[in-house]
Amino acid sequence: MTTSGWLRRGGAVLALAVAVPLATAPAGSAAERVCAGGQLKGGQTTRAEVLADQKITIKVHNHDYRGMLVTIRDVKFDKGLWKGVVGPGKDKKVSTDIFGEPPLGYQIEFEVTSNATNNYTYAISSARCY
Secondary structure (H helix, E strand, O other): OOHHHHHHHHHHHHHHHHHHHHHHOOOOOOOOEEEEEEEEOOOOEEEEEEEEOOEEEEEEEEOOOOOEEEEEEEOOOOEEEEEEEEOOOOEEEEEEEOOOOOOEEEEEEEEEOOOOOOOEEEEEEEOOEO
16 A cells, blocks of 8 residues: 555544544533622622523532532522532532523522631623623
């Protein structure tokens, strides 16, 4: 086999190696962007307002070495999204969505019952932020 034969075969293998992951990727996958984020203070309630796409993902992170007791609530629709303990160094993610045309206004409230520290953060992300 000549050198040009090896190059053609190598090119076909390379093209196949690139095409397979693209074909098997989820069709609707879109990278989420952080629309809002910040610090959560212990023993206080923090409200975040964002304009985003129909679905948002809310993540809280406990940077402390003690547990964090938090309640996440959708204020606009008076709906509890999650209540519980986030372990030391751990995350908790919840999602919510609203039917309608974007941009949609979300009002998310974080009630942190733990008051030993202010070493907690939140991030609200979506496919599109406005």
